[in-house]
Amino acid sequence: EAGVAQSPRYKIIEKRQSVAFWCNPISGHATLYWYQQILGQGPKLLIQFQNNGVVDDSQLPKDRFSAERLKGVDSTLKIQPAKLEDSAVYLCASSLGSGGLYNEQFFGPGTRLTVL
């Protein structure tokens, strides 16, 4: 079974530029998550999709970040304009669902973003 795919793996941009990340979840997984992980910290949920609807985007800086999951499969996360503090690893994860006691999240390899 193929895992969660993400691209690009690395990205270096200058502040005020824009950047986009792509994620393809495990086939059949209804729930997709975007996390931001700053070095030395735990993952911070940016946005959670259930199929193509948004479940939680309370921690998404909506003035600069946007995300979409068209057709309920793959997803893109965009930052425009980027700030220095956006330097982090952006992790995409997917799970079969999000309800109940147990829902294992499977993570992609992440995109390491450096903003200069």
Add this chain to the structure above:
Amino acid sequence: QKEVEQNSGPLSVPEGAIASLNCTYSDRGSQSFFWYRQYSGKSPELIMFIYSNGDKEDGRFTAQLNKASQYVSLLIRDSQPSDSATYLCAVKDYQLIWGAGTKLIIKP
């Protein structure tokens, strides 16, 4: 603000010893608890899940949950150098709240 607290470490343990990792959480409504392992430069992967008070064992790993004390721990027996990683505690009510992780170093 729901919080999950972990000692950031590093926790240094000799090879073959028991490593004990701890996590406390603020939300009494939390129902399930996860331990993820994250190697340096890699993504988190699930190693243990527990939702009932008491112990749950899986190979060298034991998760312990005490809901009254709002405390969950992970024990790693016969620690190996390959166990060196950051261990993330995550707590679920209707959403998953993550701790910052504890860095574990197993010394040969």
